[in-house]
Amino acid sequence: MSDQTRDPQSHPGVPPKAAYHHGDLPAQLIAAVRDLVELHGPDGFSVAEAARRAGVSSAAPYKHFKDRPEILRGVVSEAMDRLRVAMQTGAAAHPHGSLEAVAAVGRAYVDFARAEPGVFRLVFGLTEGHQNAPDLLAKGEGCFGVVVAAAAACMRLPPDDPDVQSRAYMLWSCVHGHSFLTIDMKHKVASAGIDDWTYLMAISHAVLEYPLRA
Amino acid sequence: MSDQTRDPQSHPGVPPKAAYHHGDLPAQLIAAVRDLVELHGPDGFSVAEAARRAGVSSAAPYKHFKDRPEILRGVVSEAMDRLRVAMQTGAAAHPHGSLEAVAAVGRAYVDFARAEPGVFRLVFGLTEGHQNAPDLLAKGEGCFGVVVAAAAACMRLPPDDPDVQSRAYMLWSCVHGHSFLTIDMKHKVASAGIDDWTYLMAISHAVLEYPLRA
DNA sequence: TGTACATCAGTGAACGCGCGTTCACTGATGTAC
């Protein structure tokens, strides 16, 4: 730690320009792609530009990723990890089994979409190829599992109860739709004046308390 | 009608290959782009390939459209027209003011997404440029208006009532989310076993009957 | 501790490709007289 030039990759935040061996190219490429996707939308990025942003030649990425789709998959995978953690953190901030915990999971979801609309779109737009990767499917199920867990706790039923599954899916779809509409027309058509939390609490309550098979 | 060669464009379904003046190039280009978008996703099309499919040179489209984004806007505009008509038709098949009419609007929406997932994504993914066009925004409001009208009739309140607006938005977001999830993982993660109509009736009931500001 | 060497992670030049768009052109069409 006394000699910076001998250990350039020990400062992950700072781009170690001088280093020949980059230290953390994969992560920096993924970060660059994330930025580009936010700027130009899903598929609005190129391997070449990502490499440029990471300060390497356009051939360098191919030392770490097989091809363009594999880079995209990396971005999606990393994003899904962050999304799941955010949802779990949201739930943990409220009493276990409370309606607020359910709504908080939804809020984490909406917040993610608002903060990174491009990445959010990327995660949920196939854009050929990446939708079949088994690890991504597993991560998707992991995210859904957070919703199921919160709903199950609220309903005081086991997570594999069919009714829990149905209602968790309904909750997910509502929050998903709200997220998309929010980032699509950022308050143009407007959400009819309801703020996120009001929306989420109302939806959670309606979906979890209404007798579905009436 | 007795002489086909003198009136080639009177048969819109059949491609009038021999005609020098194409007759209906704009519509055929839009149809070609629609097909390409279904095949390769939003932005997975090119002006060149659309022209090829329409059987004209790659310069021909520019006689009718200023540039690529304008073609895209044409596709979106046409799709939104069809979506609105489908929603209205759905509602009209059920008693005015019934919950079924509301659910039928939703079903038309989901059916559209299922039938044309690529176009559906295109309509709701900005992909730069087309989101600001005032005519498209107006058509978007037109579609939302169908939901509002059905909800208002069901709630027996005027369409401009704030509560009607809120609930119409909630309905929309739920159906929107269900549509996206449906086309994203076509029954991979599954919708927890509920079919469209059950989902739509349940959501309509829950959202329209639950006292929001409890 | 020093040296030899395999491996790793870059470079930069090059490839072929398809794209968006423009251009001067030309054949077909519709209209005025």
Add this chain to the structure above:
DNA sequence: TGTACATCAGTGAACGCGCGTTCACTGATGTAC
């Protein structure tokens, strides 16, 4: 009805561009002895 002409809707060749990917290469790194 016939002719002259403006306009319309195409053609096809060409442009410059940036991309994905490959290639032979080279400097840095880590390890075995």
